[in-house]
Amino acid sequence: MSKVERIEKICILGGGTAGWMTAAGLAHKLEGLGPSIRLVESDQIGTVGVGEATLPHIRYFNKSLGIDEPELMRATEATFKLGIEFCDWGKLGDKYIHPFGDYGQPVSNVGFHHYWRKMQQMGDTSRLDDYSYPIVAAELGKFKLPSEDLNSIESTFSYAFQFDATLYGKYLRRYAERKGVVRTEGKAEDVTLHPENGFVKSITLASGEIIEADLFIDCSGFRGVLIEQALKSGYEDWSHWLPCNRAVAVPCEAKGKSVPYTRATARKAGWQWRIPLQHRTGNGHVYWNEFISDDEAAHQLTSTLEGKALADVNQLYFQTGRRKKFFNKNVVAIGLAGGFLEPLESTSIHLIQAGITTLLELFPDKACDLRDAEEYNQTLGQEFDRIRDFLVLHYVATERDDSEMWRYFQAMKLPESLQYKIDAFKERGHIVKYEFGLFLPPSWIAVMLGQGIVPDQYDPLVDRADPTKMLQQITELKNLTRQAAEATPDHAVFLQQYGAASGTAALMAT
Ligand SMILES: Cc1cc2nc3c(=O)[nH]c(=O)nc-3n(C[C@H](O)[C@H](O)[C@H](O)COP(=O)(O)OP(=O)(O)OC[C@H]3O[C@@H](n4cnc5c(N)ncnc54)[C@H](O)[C@@H]3O)c2cc1C
Numbered sequence: 285m286s287k288v289e290r291i292e293k294i295c296i297l298g299g300g301t302a303g304w305m306t307a308a309g310l311a312h313k314l315e316g317l318g319p320s321i322r323l324v325e326s327d328q329i330g331t332v333g334v335g336e337a338t339l340p341h342i343r344y345f346n347k348s349l350g351i352d353e354p355e356l357m358r359a360t361e362a363t364f365k366l367g368i369e370f371c372d373w374g375k376l377g378d379k380y381i382h383p384f385g386d387y388g389q390p391v392s393n394v395g396f397h398h399y400w401r402k403m404q405q406m407g408d409t410s411r412l413d414d415y416s417y418p419i420v421a422a423e424l425g426k427f428k429l430p431s432e433d434l435n436s437i438e439s440t441f442s443y444a445f446q447f448d449a450t451l452y453g454k455y456l457r458r459y460a461e462r463k464g465v466v467r468t469e470g471k472a473e474d475v476t477l478h479p480e481n482g483f484v485k486s487i488t489l490a491s492g493e494i495i496e497a498d499l500f501i502d503c504s505g506f507r508g509v510l511i512e513q514a515l516k517s518g519y520e521d522w523s524h525w526l527p528c529n530r531a532v533a534v535p536c537e538a539k540g541k542s543v544p545y546t547r548a549t550a551r552k553a554g555w556q557w558r559i560p561l562q563h564r565t566g567n568g569h570v571y572w573n574e575f576i577s578d579d580e581a582a583h584q585l586t587s588t589l590e591g592k593a594l595a596d597v598n599q600l601y602f603q604t605g606r607r608k609k610f611f612n613k614n615v616v617a618i619g620l621a622g623g624f625l626e627p628l629e630s631t632s633i634h635l636i637q638a639g640i641t642t643l644l645e646l647f648p649d650k651a652c653d654l655r656d657a658e659e660y661n662q663t664l665g666q667e668f669d670r671i672r673d674f675l676v677l678h679y680v681a682t683e684r685d686d687s688e689m690w691r692y693f694q695a696m697k698l699p700e701s702l703q704y705k706i707d708a709f710k711e712r713g714h715i716v717k718y719e720f721g722l723f724l725p726p727s728w729i730a731v732m733l734g735q736g737i738v739p740d741q742y743d744p745l746v747d748r749a750d751p752t753k754m755l756q757q758i759t760e761l762k763n764l765t766r767q768a769a770e771a772t773p774d775h776a777v778f779l780q781q782y783g784a785a786s787g788t789a790a791l792m793a794t
Contacts, residue, residue, distance in 0.1 A: 288649045288651075289649055289650040289651070290318065290319070290649055290650070291319050291498045291499050291647075291648065291649060291650060292318065292319055292320065292498055292650075293319065293320050293322070293496065293497040293498050293499075294310065294319050294320070294321045294322070294497055294498070294499045294500075294501065295321075295322050295323075295324065295487065295495055295496075295497035295499075295500050295501070296310075296321065296322070296323040296324070296500075296501045296503055297324050297325075297472055297487065297500065297501070297502055297503060297504045297509055297510060298323075298324075298325055298502070298503030298504040298505060298619070298621070299323055299324075299325025299331070299453065299457070299467070299503075300325075300331035300332060300453060300503060300505055300619060300620070301331070301335060301449050301452060301453050301619065301633060301636060302503040302505075302618045302619020302620065302621070302636045302639075303323055303325060303453075303501075303503035303619070304323075304452075304453045304454075304456040304457050304460060305345070305456060305618075305619075305633075305636050305637065305640060306501050306503055306618050306619075306636070306639075306640050307321060307323050307456070307457070307460035307465045308349055308456040308459045308460045308463075308465075309345070309348075309349070309640040309641075309644065310501075310640070310643075310644070311459075311460045311463035311464060311465050312348070312349050312350075312463060313644050315463055315464075319498075319499075320464075320466070321460075321464065321465045321466070322465070322466050322467075322468060322495060322497070323460070323465055323466070323467050323468070324467075324468045324469075324470055324472060324487070324489065324495065325467065325468075325469065326469070326470060326471040326472075327469055328471055329471065331450065331453070331505070332505060332506075332600065332620065333449075333450055333598065334449070334531075334533045334566070334568060334598065334600065334627075335449040335627065335632055335633060336446055336447060336448065336449055336559045336561065336566045337365060337368070337444070337446050337546040337557070337559050337627065337630035338365065338444040338445050338446070338447070338630055338633050338634070339384075339444050339629075339630055339631065339633070339634045339722075340384050340442035340443060340444045341444075341634050341637055342444060342445065342633060342634070342637065343442075343443075343444070343445075345637045345640075349459065351459070353784070354782050354783035354784045356452075356455060357445065357447070357779075357782075357784035357786075358783070358784060358785070358786045358787075359451060359454075359455045359786075360445070360447035360448050360449075360451040360452045360455060361447060361448050361451060361561045361562040361563045361564075361786050362445040362446060362447035362448075362561065362562065362784065363445065363446045363447075363542060363544060363560055363561055363562055363775070363779065364427045364443050364444075364445065364446075364544045364775060364778070364779070365384075365443060365444040365445055365446050365544055365545060365546060366381075366383060366384060366385075366418040366419075366421060366422040366427065366441065366443055366544045366545055367381045367382050367383035367384050367385075367418055367419065367422055367545050367546075367730075368381065368382050368545060368546045368547070368548055368629065368630070369381045369422070369545050369546070369547045369548070370382060370547075370548050370549075370550070370678070370731075370734060370735075371547060371548070371549040371550065372549055372550040372551075372684075373548075373550045373678060373681075373682060373684075373734070373735050374681065374682055374683060374684075374734065374735035374736040375682065375683045375684060375736065376684070376686070378734075378735075378736075380413065380730065380733075380734030380735075381413065381416075381418075381419045381422055381423070381545060381730070381734075382629075382727060382730040382731055382734065383416050383418035383419045383422065383441065383726070383730065384418060384441055384442040384443060384444060385416055385417060385418040385419075385440050385441030385442060385726065386416065386440045386441070386726050387400070387412050387413075387415050387416050387726060387729065388400070388415040388416075388758070388761055389440075389761075391749070392745065392748075394743045394745045394746060395713070395715070395725065395729075395743070396415065397412055397713060397729050397733070397739075398713050398739075398742040398743040398745075398746045399742075399746055399749070399754060399758060400412050400415065400758070401713060401738075401739055401742040401746075402742045402746050402747075402751070402754075403751075403754065403755060403758060405742075406751060406755070408755065408758075410758075410762055412729070412733055414762045414765065414766070415758070415761055415762055415765055416440075416441075416765070417437050417438060417440050417441055417765050417768055417769055418440075418441035418443075420765055420766055420769035421441075421544070421768075421769040421772050422543070422544055422545045423769075424769055424770065424772070425541050425542070425543050425544070425774060425775050426544075426769055426770075426772035426773060426774060426775060426778075427443075427544045427772065427773065427774075427775040427778045427779075428772050428773055428778055429443070429782075430442065430443070436768075437761075437764055437765055437768045438768055438772075443544075444630070446546060446559045446560060446561055446566075447561065448561060449633070468489070468493075468495070470489035470490060470491050470493065471489060471490045472487040472488070472489055472504075472509055473488055473489065473490050474487070474488040475487050475488075475509070475510060475513070475514040476488070476494075477514065481613070482515075482613055483613045483614040483652070484497075484500045484510055484514060484515070484613065484614055484615055487500075487510075498614065498650045499614050499615075499616070499648065499652070500614060500615045500616075501615075501616050501617075501618055501643075502615050502616065502617040502618070502621045502622075503617075503618050503619045503621055504621050505619065505620040505621060506601075506602065506620050506621070506624070507621070508607070508617060508621040509621075510615045510617070510621075511607060511609075511610070511612060511615050511617035511621055511622070512607070512621075514615075515612050515613060515615055517607050517608055517609040517610075517612045517617070518607065518608035518609065519603075519605050519606070519607060519608065519623075520605045520606050520607075520608055520623075521603060521604075521605045522604045522605040522606075522672055523603055523604055523605070524696075525604075525672065525676050525696070525698075525699065526604040526625070526626060526672065526675060526676060526679075527572045527574070527604075527689075527692070528554050528555075528570045528571055528572045528604070528626055529572060529573055529601065529602060529603060529604070530570070530571055530572075530573050530578065530581070530599070530600065530601055530602070531568050531569060531570045531571070531599075531600045531602070531626075532568065532569050532571075532578070532581055532582045532585050532597050532598065532599055532600070533566070533567065533568035533569075533585075533597070533598045533600065534567055534568070534585060534586065534589070534593050534594075534595060534596070534597045534598065535564045535565065535566050535567065535593070535594045535595055536564065536565050536567055536589040536590060536591045536592060536593050536594055537564060537565070537590075537591030537592045537594060538560060538561070538562075538563070538564055538565045538590075538591060539565075539590040539591040540590065541774075541775075541776070542560060542562075542774075542775050542776040542779070543560055543775060544775045546558065546559050546560075546630065547559075548628055550682075550684070551569065551571070551584060552575070552576065552686070552687035552689060552690075553571045553572050553574075553575035553576035553581070553687060553688075553689045554569060554570045554571030554572055554576070554581070554689070555569075555570055555571075555628065556568065556569045556570075556584070556585060556588065557569075557570070557627065558590075562779070562785065562786050563786065564594055565589075565590060565591065567585060567589060568585065568627075569581050569582070569584055569585040570626050570627070570628075572689055574688075574689075575687065575688045575689050578599065582597050582599075585597070602624045602626075603624070604624055604625055604626060604672075605623055605624070606622060606623030606624075606625075606664075606665065606668040607621075607622050607623055609657070609661050610622045610623075610639065610660060610661055610664045610665075611643075611652075611656075611657040611660040611661055611664075612657065613652065613657075614648075614650075614652045616639070616643055616660070617639075618636055618639035618640065618643070619632070619635075619636050619639070620632070622635070622639060622664065623635075623668055625668065625671055625672060625675060626675065628675050628678060629671070629674060629675060629723075631671050631675075631722065634722065635664075635667060635668070635671075638663075638664060638667050639664060642660055642663050642664060643660065646659055646660050666721070667721070667722060669701075670718055670721030670722060670723065671721075671722055671723070672699070673699055673701055673702040673705070674722075674723045674727070674728070674731070676698065676699065676702055677702060677705075677706070677728075677731055677732070677735075678731060678735070679693045679696075680693050680694075680696065680698060680702075680706075681706070681731065681732055681735035681736065681737050682735055682736070683736060701718075704716060705728070706732070706737060709728070709729075709732050709737055709739060710737050710738075710739060710740065711739070711740055711741065712739060712740070712741045712742075712743070713739030713741065713742055713743060714743075715728050715729065
């Protein structure tokens with residue numbers, strides 16, 4: 285049996301959200317086990333500096349590090365997030381919320397949406413949204429933590445944060461440094477490979493310092509300094525499915541009531557985000573430069589800000605897709621170095637987390653067994669592929685054909701996996717389950733129904749239930765949902781009660 289040589293030195297290249305999340309995660313899990321962790325970042329290059337909306341999973345990451353939630357929320361100017369409001373996607377004038385939660389409850393293993401569909405066919409006009417506590421609460425601008433009583437309607441949801449990702453990075457930096465991570469400011473200018481096995485041996489900084497390590501984590505952002513520039517791992521380009529390739533971003537003064545949701549509004553050549561934080565609102569316009577100029581895209585954004593702009597417009601360029609190998613030799617790419625999917629469903633920070641968790645599960649020794657790398661690549665590859673399908677759904681489940689971009693999507697051939705999923709829902713309300721994947725059936729239902737894909741038929745098992753009784757029961761559920769949401773505190777009030785308000789915000793504005 286060959287001798288296992290444990291990793292002694294880890295080098296993380298990059299100090300954006302990915303770099304510091306990785307540093308904090310590794311420092312916590314490997315504490316006392318020996319490996320030293322060094323993080324190199326270049327102030328001259330800087331970070332992407334956007335990325336403010338998250339998914340509920342981030343809470344588990346923070347919790348696993350022992351982070352106090354209200355303290356973190358104060359430090360990052362965070363608000364609560366119950367979901368995303370999508371405007372003008374199915375058709376102009378439409379809107380719906382994709383919630384972090386369920387619709388009603390399944391009865392005899394049949395999804396609630398089938399019962400709702402039958403009631404609709406019988407003439408009931410309720411929205412499926414009326415049976416979702418997080419949607420009704422979000423619409424009313426209300427928030428509280430999920431109930432621990434699993435029989436309660438108020439337990440049927442989860443939540444995430446909208447925060448300043450740069451402040452999150454700083455918070456995690458303090459955490460990681462307390463746990464022994466050593467930070468070096470400097471630009472990596474050269475990479476040396478081992479002549480025998482092609483592993484990365486060291487990086488050389490502009491200062492001349494050479495940093496050697498057994499394992500390198502590439503968190504250098506779009507550049508992919510190690511994974512691509514040094515190891516040429518290859519990139520799977522998804523521009524034909526997700527062609528938006530640029531964004532402009534600008535924060536502005538917060539105006540109006542504090543709401544616990546992100547907004548994504550479809551535009552003629554892309555879409556615009558609005559993310560309410562405690563002290564300001566984050567805004568951005570993601571677009572396809574084929575059909576709109578940078579100036580026009582910036583004008584579209586700045587002319588629709590709700591308050592005074594607080595900075596110059598930040599211009600960003602990207603290509604959707606992912607690395608063919610995230611884990612190659614002794615390099616693991618996490619964050620933008622691993623790939624990019626536009627932030628329509630706030631998935632990038634989640635993908636960073638998935639990268640860290642998978643790395644820790646498969647933590648290699650110095651030899652970096654190829655089979656571990658393959659398993660890592662398969663797991664992360666699948667995460668990316670599933671999210672890609674879900675994002676594409678937003679562009680193709682639509683009647684919109686009012687601009688060249690929307691007509692492109694009308695004519696586009698879909699990934700087969702997605703086409704099958706759409707057909708099964710349209711024909712009989714069936715959600716084809718992916719074996720893996722971030723988004724669960726309620727998310728697919730939210731977007732498909734929200735954008736006009738209504739099932740032709742419901743599950744025949746629904747006909748077993750007495751329709752009069754069923755109508756009575758679901759009406760009760762609807763009333764209970766609304767009463768519970770109305771009794772929930774205002775989002776701004778809850779932030780204060782929870783000790784999460786930083787004190788800098790005009791949260792109570794109306
Ligand atoms: C328009 C847009 C909107 C987004 N919105 C969201 C969102 O709402 N939610 C979400 O989850 N995600 C969002 N994201 C993604 C999110 O911003 C990123 O996933 C996140 O910031 C991680 O970035 P990163 O750390 O990988 O890269 P970066 O922030 O680019 O950091 C790279 C780091 O590497 C360093 N570096 C690079 N080269 C070198 C070198 N040669 N030597 C030394 N250091 C080097 C840099 O200095 C920097 O520290 C968005 C992204 C974009 C582009």
